[in-house]
Amino acid sequence: MTKVPVLSYEKIIAALKREGSLRQLLPLEHPEGGRVALPELGEMLDFSSNDYLGLSRHPRLLAAAAEAMGRWGTGAGSARLMSGNLAIHRHLEEALAALTGREAALLFGSGYLANVGVIPALVGRHDVIFADRLVHASIVDGCRLAGARLQRFRHNDLDHLEELLQRHRGEGEALIVVESLYSMDGDICPLPALAELKKRYRCRLLVDEAHALGVFGPHGAGLVARAGVVGQVDLLLGTLGKALGACGAFVAGERLLIAYLINRARSFIFTTAPAPAASAAALAAVELLQEQPEICAELWRKVELFKEQLRAFDPGCELGPSQIVPLPVGQSGAALRLSETLRQKGLFTVAVRPPTVPEGTARLRLSLTNHLDDEELIQAAVLLAKELPPKP
Numbered sequence: 001m002t003k004v005p006v007l008s009y010e011k012i013i014a015a016l017k018r019e020g021s022l023r024q025l026l027p028l029e030h031p032e033g034g035r036v037a038l039p040e041l042g043e044m045l046d047f048s049s050n051d052y053l054g055l056s057r058h059p060r061l062l063a064a065a066a067e068a069m070g071r072w073g074t075g076a077g078s079a080r081l082m083s084g085n086l087a088i089h090r091h092l093e094e095a096l097a098a099l100t101g102r103e104a105a106l107l108f109g110s111g112y113l114a115n116v117g118v119i120p121a122l123v124g125r126h127d128v129i130f131a132d133r134l135v136h137a138s139i140v141d142g143c144r145l146a147g148a149r150l151q152r153f154r155h156n157d158l159d160h161l162e163e164l165l166q167r168h169r170g171e172g173e174a175l176i177v178v179e180s181l182y183s184m185d186g187d188i189c190p191l192p193a194l195a196e197l198k199k200r201y202r203c204r205l206l207v208d209e210a211h212a213l214g215v216f217g218p219h220g221a222g223l224v225a226r227a228g229v230v231g232q233v234d235l236l237l238g239t240l241g242k243a244l245g246a247c248g249a250f251v252a253g254e255r256l257l258i259a260y261l262i263n264r265a266r267s268f269i270f271t272t273a274p275a276p277a278a279s280a281a282a283l284a285a286v287e288l289l290q291e292q293p294e295i296c297a298e299l300w301r302k303v304e305l306f307k308e309q310l311r312a313f314d315p316g317c318e319l320g321p322s323q324i325v326p327l328p329v330g331q332s333g334a335a336l337r338l339s340e341t342l343r344q345k346g347l348f349t350v351a352v353r354p355p356t357v358p359e360g361t362a363r364l365r366l367s368l369t370n371h372l373d374d375e376e377l378i379q380a381a382v383l384l385a386k387e388l389p390p391k392p
């Protein structure tokens with residue numbers, strides 16, 4: 001008799017629970033922007049959202065989404081290459097290309113889908129991908145799907161990258177993949193030096209601006225624009241579900257490359273076009289940032305205020321250059337307990353644990369948004385100073 005192999009969900013879940021790394025969905029309520037509530041804990045300030053500019057509830061976005069729904073319905077009905085290519089998609093792509101200073105842009109259903117579609121379209125089995133050790137899981141999955149050899153360089157360490165580029169010279173096409181602002185560490189890629197390296201080694205460069213788009217650069221154009229290296233980046237990837245308050249993602253680059261991706265990025269081809277309301281909301285967000293750069297300025301003022309408050313208590317770590325503030329804790333269990341304590345005191349933060357981050361580097365990841373007012377930010381800093389583990 002042959003034995004049927006069984007995957008024991010029960011055992012795996014029990015093991016995850018023991019390690020303190022079981023993931024579970026929370027029965028959250030969202031009474032208003034910047035607030036979440038749990039049945040036993042009541043209302044908390046949300047320090048975990050990527051809705052950095054608070055745009056997801058902005059009247060302009062709400063109105064644009066409603067209007068688009070009235071005009072095109074709730075769903076696009078089919079893929080872009082069939083009859084799902086709506087005018088709102090094209091308008092949004094034009095606006096995103098203009099924002100990022102590129103010839104053309106192409107929408108995807110999400111940032112995850114963009115990475116798993118674009119990377120395998122650019123490189124294959126005979127090529128090499130050089131990626132920062134901390135890149136997002138969607139980039140790692142894109143690399144796996146591409147079947148190319150993956151070389152990871154130490155986080156933001158361009159000497160290490162150059163060493164690897166030298167070692168693998170001549171082994172097919174080379175693609176470098178980085179994030180401009182790292183989602184878990186809140187630090188920034190040295191883009192000017194990277195652009196230089198890319199030029200010298202004649203490889204291609206993909207920069208994922210998921211957390212920087214809308215927040216950094218002129219009118220939210222991103223860090224590539226701020227660093228003045230637009231011409232050295234082959235493909236820029238941005239998300240619409242974070243600072244732009246909608247849903248979806250895009251890549252931007254030369255017209256020919258975009259035309260190629262329309263033919264080769266499978267996660268673009270074989271999927272229903274983005275919902276009209278989501279694209280209209282994203283377009284309204286881009287327009288709003290053109291007209292009202294003070295929305296970004298407000299976030300930066302709040303980020304500075306919060307960090308100043310926290311620094312006054314000497315948190316014993318760098319608070320970084322962005323709206324993402326990681327507070328190192330160490331072990332998963334300790335990070336979980338700390339986030340639990342903070343929730344009981346009215347602060348909703350997320351403990352980021354392995355496998356999302358390397359073993360032993362569990363942390364609280366705070367993200368700041370325009371939904372939080374000055375008083376709430378000060379309150380939170382005081383509370384954090386009290387609850388953070390003592391410095392080593």
Ligand SMILES: *Cc1c(COP(=O)(O)O)cnc(C)c1O
Pocket residue numbers: 109110111112113115136138179183208210211239240241248249
């Ligand atoms: C969030 C994120 C993504 C995924 O974007 P979604 O639109 O949420 O799927 C991709 N890359 C990076 C770096 C991200 O932080």
